[in-house]
Amino acid sequence: MFAKLYRRLTEPFRRSIRNKLILTMVVLSVLPIIAVTALAAENNRRSMENEVIDTNLSNMKWTGIYLGEQFAGLNNLIYTLLISPDLSDYMAQSEEASLSSRFAAQRNMIDTMTSVYYSGNNNVVGLQLYLTERNKLFTINAMQSDLETPAQVPSLYADLFAQQKNFMIQTKSGDREKFLLIRSFNRFENREVLGGISLEVRWTMLDQTLSLLNPSGEDTVLIAKPDGSILYQPYGEAPPASIMEAVNRSGNDQGRIRMQHEYVFYTTIDPVGLKLIKIIPTSFINRSAQATMYYGVIVGAISVMVALLIAVALAWRTSRPIVALAKSLQGLSVIKETEAPHSGRIDEIGLLETRLNSMSQRIREHIKTEYSMSLEKKTAELKALQAQINPHFLQNTLQLIGSMLFAKNPADSYEIVKSLSDMFRYVIREPEDLATVRSEVDHLNNYMLIQKQRFSTRLRYNIEVGERTSTARIPKLTLQPIVENAFFHGLEAKPGDWQLDVAIVRDGENVRISVRDNGIGMDAGRLAELRKGLDAEIGQVWTHGNRIGLHNVASRIRMQFGQAYGVTVDSEPGKGTLVTFIIPAATGGELEA
Structure with a gap:
């Protein structure tokens, strides 16, 4: 399927040099433009890609710095609380201190945390301080300002202390819009954990x-x-x-x-x-480069169209004299006295026209002396071939007629005489190159009638002529010589009954003719030698000996119809031989419907 499609697509270019030249010019002019346009579009995309990469790397760097400053600001809030004197006073309070003194220290601590809380603007929504020694948890937010003594270390600070981290950031449980910045603080002398501070912050501060x-x-x-x-x-x-x-x-x-x-x-x-x-x-990135690519493609498409028009125009103009010369050669005959018209050109095309006219004149002179003589000789050979009758067959037939005059009734003898007369009339009348299948079958029936009379019940034969085959044209004296060879080479040396079948059937646009006998056949070596001879004997129209040979038939079929036609032979020892040849169903301008 693909091979057929390929042949169909390439057929216009294989038949016309103009189409080849146009295609070549189009390819040479269009492909560079397409390549340049594609490279420009790709380079533009890469430039855009590099620009996007460089811009984003720079933006990421500076955004990271800005975010770090914002997180540093949150840390500063925590440090403000850590360095507060109120936190130091509160932690310095002993258990023996008076109740009023401890209450004042707590009050001051809450006020300081509240001040830190409000200094974080609207982004800080909560502040906690947990002291490990006193197990106290200060909580400051919009809803409460409280101090409590938890039953155990809050989980936020327990995780921080367990992992021995200085700070930790995590999202608030159940609320993905806020995060907790948790930081521990230690005793300076021995790094003992004194507690932790956490800020509850809205993520929107970073948006x-x-x-x-x-x-x-x-x-x-x-x-x-x-x-x-x-x-x-x-x-x-x-x-x-x-x-x-x-x-x-x-x-x-x-x-x-x-x-x-x-x-x-x-x-x-x-x-x-x-x-x-x-x-x-x-x-x-691809979309970012699309606008530039779009205009590049438009410019490339316009360039391609212009280049295409220029290429077609140049190819058409360049090939015009060549096509004109080719058309003039179509009307140039080497048989008839015709000349191709001169274009008057003085370039290579004009020189070619002059040389071709001179060559055609020399060919015509050669034909008059050589081809005509060869044709006359070929016609004489064919006429002599058509006039040839196997003397051995004629002698046997005359002896048969003589014996029948004494042993048979006159009607039977007359039938044999009539068949022999029809055979003579067929071969000696004005010869033609081709005869119809019907005429060849009639000639074969006359031959088989004589052979049937000679060999009586020992011979059985069948001639089958299919529909739409009788008017096909075939070289004269083709069927009867093949059947005669079947008798001479296959049947006469075989004891017992003989069987010979002739089948003529339609095969598409051709007619297939097969002759099968049940004679002695031939071995593989002899069959291979015969097939080789049939392929080698191209153009041989004469014959050897006293009968028309199989090589002669094969050569005449190929001469008449071309090398695609010919004779094939299949044979097995003891089983007989099959001779097959194919001819066109339509010859001489007629096709039987």
Whole structure:
């Protein structure tokens, strides 16, 4: 199927030099433009990609610095409380101090924490202070200002103390819009843990800074812990685990990672050690370059169209004299006295026209002396061939007629005489190159009638003529010589009964004729030698000996119809021989319906 489609597509270019030249010119002119346009579009995309990468790396760096300053501001609130004299006074109070003195210290501590709480603007929504020695928990927020003695160390500070960390950031349980900044404070002399402070802060305090990383509104921006767990994600969808794993594996403070469908940028937020991550889909970069690519494609398409028109015009103009010369040669006959018209050109085409006319004149002169003589000789050979009758067969037939005159009734003898007369009339009348299958079958029936009379019940034969085959044209004296060879080479040496079958059937646009006998057959070596001879005897129209040979029939069929036609032979020792040949169903301008 693909081979047939390929032949159909390439047929116009194989038949016309003009089409080949047009295709070549189009390819040579269009392909460079397409290549340049594609390279320009790709270079533009790469430039846009590099610009996006450099811009985002710079933005990530400065945004990380801004976020670090905001987290530093929260730490400053905590340090303000830690260096407060009220915290030192409260922790210095002993159990023996008077009740009024302890109450005043607590009151001062709550006032200081309240002041720190309100200094955090609206972003700080809660402040806690836990003292381990006294097991006291101060809580300041919009709803309460309280001091309590918990039954055990609060879980926030228990985790911090257990992990021996100085600070910890985590989201508030049940509320993803806030986070807790928890910091421990220790005794200076021996690093003994004295307690912990926690700030409850809204994540929205970072939104204005994070919005600098998402101007298009399509990117993913998030803050994650060092272990990869996401703390806050104001923009985009949750990234797949593979991206977070790739960031963790990088081990760098800042950088980028090229994933299959995304660009991942990351940086570390000092001083809290969190990861700031931005994810940009690759489609964003492609869309960013689309506008430039669009105009590049338009310019490239216009250039291609212009180049195509110029290429076609140049190819048409260049090939016009060649096509004109080819058309003039179609009317040039080497037999008739005709000449191709001269274009009057003085270039290579004009020289070619002059040489071709001179060559055609010399060919015509050669034909008059050589071809005509060869044709007359060939016609004489065919006429002599048609007039040839096997003398052995004629002698046997005359002896048969003589014996029948004494042993048979006159009607039987007359039938044999009539068949022999019809055979003579068929071969000696004005010869033609081709005869109809019907005429050849009639001639074969006359021959088989004589042979049937000679061999009586020992011979059985069958001639089958299919529909739409009788008017097909075939070289004269083809069927009867093949059948005669079957008798001479196959049947006469075989004891017992003889069987001979002739089948003429339609095979598509051809007619297939087969002659089968049950004679002695031939071995593989002799069969191979015969087949080789049939292929080699191209153009031989004469025969050897006193009968028309199989080589002669094969040569005449090929001479008449071409090398695609001929004779094939199949044979097995002791089983007989099958001779098959194919001729066109339509010859001489007629096709039997």
